[in-house]
Amino acid sequence: MIKVVLIGTGNVALQLFHTWRSAKEVEVIQVAGRSPEKLRSFSSFTSTTSINQVNPDADIYILAVSDDAVREVAMQLPVNDKLILHTAGNLPLDVFNKGQRSGVFYPLQTFSSSRRANFSEIPICIESKHKADLEQIRRLGLTLSEKVVEVSSDQRRYLHLAAVFANNFTNHLLKISQDILVEKELDFELLRPLIRETTSKVEELSPGEAQTGPARRSDTGTMDKHIDLLENELHKDIYRLISKSIQINYGNKL
Amino acid sequence: MIKVVLIGTGNVALQLFHTWRSAKEVEVIQVAGRSPEKLRSFSSFTSTTSINQVNPDADIYILAVSDDAVREVAMQLPVNDKLILHTAGNLPLDVFNKGQRSGVFYPLQTFSSSRRANFSEIPICIESKHKADLEQIRRLGLTLSEKVVEVSSDQRRYLHLAAVFANNFTNHLLKISQDILVEKELDFELLRPLIRETTSKVEELSPGEAQTGPARRSDTGTMDKHIDLLENELHKDIYRLISKSIQINYGNKL
Structure with missing residues (x-):
């Protein structure tokens, strides 16, 4: 049994907590956070506390807090010689003090509080300087997912950057397309088969092979008409810039 | 039985042809095109011909040619009083001569020759000035899909524009994310669960509710680091512009 203290009450902490609730090999013995209100959603299930009063008896302490807070919270933790992990895509391992037993536990996924994550296929990117610690982190990862992969700090920040393009930015383009439809009283449902196909296609073809559309064909007539239709200047710029990138x-x- | 002549040999013609081959209610009696080489992939299954020698005995002529060619090909067709349809998202109905029985048959999907389309869920956007013609187009649409919807020329061009954002542009962002990984010798497979989740999420939540990431949080520290990591100036600009759009x-x- 791996005893875990979760520090943080955001989406990552919430998803890890509820997944581990039904795992035999892990017990989340405590959740720590600043907001008493947010701690309340955990308190029916486990002990909750403020950050400077965490239970010192866990095996692993997981910092699922904002990037800015990781270093400070790690220093505040009243524990010695325990493994402390952060969950951030964009923070190096050396954000921790050299003397600390430390590591990274980065689940490569987008989390929302209203949607339960299925960790089984989510890559868990792990890192640690010490082999024994790395193995313990790997064991923890395997309680969630079959895909536990060692990724260096340098690689991980590129992975996080690529994830921003693949999820955050694509999702925003879907928002823009929805806005275009709503404006013309068209149902967003009409686009769903296309959106599904966009994803299905890249399971078979690479994104390079899957590319279609006016910019791919350099159909400048259609591109010009589209830019005329857009009313939002920023959307016009996005259209121009991505089309240019496709053409190049x-x-x-x- | 609806007798159809397909004009064009590109992806749309190919997908329609192969789907209708197994449909009872439709017979594609001929495929017409300029390229003898491309016609060869149809000639084992049906009659093929050049555009100015099409069979005049069909009920419906479908122009699955490039936008620029629609008007000219429609004028060249040696048929009288037959229904002529185009398949373009971005062309109005009035691209045809007033005297022609004409209509629009726009399947809202991205097609690739190497991937067979499943039309059953694809919206077929139809339009015609005459009620009887519209009903015939609707019957034709229903041989492919359960979603046959009347969409005006004005609405259709916005639908096509929205489709460019939802498919062409999102696909290009996936290409950029793949390029970032390849550069760092990381496997694109790592991003697949995230890409799948991006699509699955918007089946439950709207894209606005599903948005996460540094720009959504206005985490300028992370955004600055990401821009520093990107080497391609165009990719930097895309990062800045979409992030700005999310923030606004x-x-x-x-």
Whole structure:
């Protein structure tokens, strides 16, 4: 049994907590956070506390707090010689003090409080300087997912950057497309099969092979008409810029 | 039985042709095109011909040619009083001559030759000035899909624009994320669960509710680090612009 204290009450902490509630190999013995209100959603299930009063008897302390807070919270933790992990895509391992037993436990996924994560396929990117610690982190990862992979601090920040393009930015483009439809009283449902196909396609083809559309064909007539239709200047700029990037990518004339 | 002549040999024609091959209610009696080579992939299954020699005995002629060619090909067709349809998202109905029985048959999907389309869920957007013609187009649409919807020329161009954001542009962002991983010798497989979740999420939540990430949080520290990591100036600009659009969208400070 791995005893864990979760520090943080956001989406990552919430998803880890509820997944581990039904895991035999892990017990979350405590959740620590600043907000008494947010701690309340955990308190029916386990002990809750403020950050400077955490239970010192866990095996692993997981910091699921904002990037800015990781270093400070790690220093405040009243524990010695226990393994402390952060969950951030964009923070190096050396954000921790050299003397600390430390590591990284980065689940490569987007989490929302209203949607339960299924960790079984989510890559858990792990890192640690010490082999024994790395193995303990790997064991913890395997309680969630079959994909536990060692990723260096340098690689991890590129992975996080790529994830921003693949999720945050694509999702915002879906928001823009929804806004375009709503404005014309068209149902967003009409786009769902296309959105599903976009994802299904890249399970078979690479994104490079899957690319279609006016910019891929350098159909400047259609592109110009589209830019005219857009009312939002920022959306016009996004249209121009991504189209230009597509054209350059496929060696089309600009 | 609806007798159809398909004009064009690209992805749309190919997908329609192969789907209708196994449909009872439709017979594609001929495929017409300019390229003898491309016609060859149809010629084992049906009659093929050049555009100015099409069979005049069909009920419906479907122009699955490039936008620029629709008007000219429609004028060249040696048929009288037959229904002529185009399949373009971005062309109005009045691209046809007033005297022609005409309509629109726009399948809202991205097609690739290497991947067979499943039309059953694809919205077929139809339009015609005459009620009888519209009903015939609807019957044709229903041989492919349960979602046959009347969409005006004005609405359709916005639908096509929204589709460019939802498919072409999101796919290109996936290409950029793949390029970032390849550069650092990371496996694109690592991103697949995230890409799948991005799509699954918007089946439950709206894209606005599903938005996460540094720009959503206005985490300028992370955004600055990400821009530093990118080497391609165009990718830097795309990162800045979409992040700005997200921040404005959610009322964050810039």
